[in-house]
Amino acid sequence: MGTANKRSDVSTWFGTPAEVRDQLHHHSAKRLLVISFDHVKESDQSVVAEAFVSMGAMLSASDKHRNREFMEKLADLLVPRTPPSPHLLREATMQARARTAVLQGGDFVTAADIAKAAGLSTLNASAQPNKWKKQGQIFAVHHNGVDYFPGYGLDAETGYRPLKALAQVIEVFDATKDAWGLAYWFGSDNSFLGGKRPQDVLKADPTRVIAAARDEVEELAHG
Numbered sequence: 001m002g003t004a005n006k007r008s009d010v011s012t013w014f015g016t017p018a019e020v021r022d023q024l025h026h027h028s029a030k031r032l033l034v035i036s037f038d039h040v041k042e043s044d045q046s047v048v049a050e051a052f053v054s055m056g057a058m059l060s061a062s063d064k065h066r067n068r069e070f071m072e073k074l075a076d077l078l079v080p081r082t083p084p085s086p087h088l089l090r091e092a093t094m095q096a097r098a099r100t101a102v103l104q105g106g107d108f109v110t111a112a113d114i115a116k117a118a119g120l121s122t123l124n125a126s127a128q129p130n131k132w133k134k135q136g137q138i139f140a141v142h143h144n145g146v147d148y149f150p151g152y153g154l155d156a157e158t159g160y161r162p163l164k165a166l167a168q169v170i171e172v173f174d175a176t177k178d179a180w181g182l183a184y185w186f187g188s189d190n191s192f193l194g195g196k197r198p199q200d201v202l203k204a205d206p207t208r209v210i211a212a213a214r215d216e217v218e219e220l221a222h223g
Contacts, residue, residue, distance in 0.1 A: 005137065012045060013139070075142045098184060099141075099143070099180065101187070102141070102180070102183045102184060103141075103143065103148070105173075105185065106150060106151075106152070106186070106187050106199060107140070107150065107151035107152045107199070108148035108149065108150060108151060109148065109149055109151045109154075110125075110146060110147070110148060110149070111125045111126035111129040111130070111139055111147060111149065112125040112126075112200050113126075113151075114128075114129050114149060114154065114160060115128065115129070117154075117160045118154075118159050118160040118161065119159065125145070127196075129147075129149055130147075132161075132162050133147075135150075135167075136167055136170050136171060137162040137166065137167045138150070138153050138154075138162040138166060138167075138170075139153075139170060139179045139182050139183075140179055141179045141180050141183050142179070150166075150183070150186065150199065150200040152200075152203070153166040153200055153202065155203070163202060163203065165202060165206030165207075165209060165210060166202065168206075168210050169182075169198075169210055170182065170203075172210065172217055173185075173211040173213060173217065176217065176220065177178055185198060185213075185216070186198045186199040186202070187199055190212050192208075192211070192212040192215050192216075193208060193209070193212050198212060198213075
């Protein structure tokens with residue numbers, strides 16, 4: 001159980017829920033702010049707790065020195081402890097460009113779009129698409145808090161349900177590719193398909209796309 005310094009009318013504690021609960025039984029504060037952490041070291045919790053103590057001091061006093069002190073501590077808290085390496089920055093930039101290319105070059109739709117096109121209930125538009133995703137019938141990339149499903153994986157002739165071949169490709173790759181990995185593969189030129197993108201061939205020649213997926217998995221297995 002850790003206790004940050006008490007300053008002004010602000011106190012902070014950090015520890016397990018049970019430990020904090022015991023402390024609150026003896027506290028008379030009228031208002032509380034609770035922040036939970038699942039995977040944060042105790043030393044980092046102490047830094048966060050101290051920042052909130054400083055915030056309380058800032059709110060209860062107009063002293064310029066205290067305000068400056070608070071801003072410094074808050075800045076230290078928000079800046080990464082170790083600056084990212086150039087390698088990580090380059091990797092992040094490349095990943096951002098790849099994801100942008102996928103979203104711009106593909107046919108991605110939201111669950112609401114699917115529900116509307118497929119005549120599904122719009123009260124909970126994500127229910128059926130998410131069910132398909134859990135069943136491995138389709139995948140979705142997550143971007144800015146929204147799931148985007150590949151429109152090229154839906155069959156207009158069956159009421160915009162997932163193409164059966166898509167589920168087979170997902171099964172072939174199994175856990176070797178996450179959703180973004182699948183999106184990259186479908187959106188990239190494929191030599192097995194004569195330089196065409198799998199997403200452009202999936203409906204017209206699903207058997208070849210499945211074979212292309214198996215060919216890639218075999219190549220990876222043999223190095």
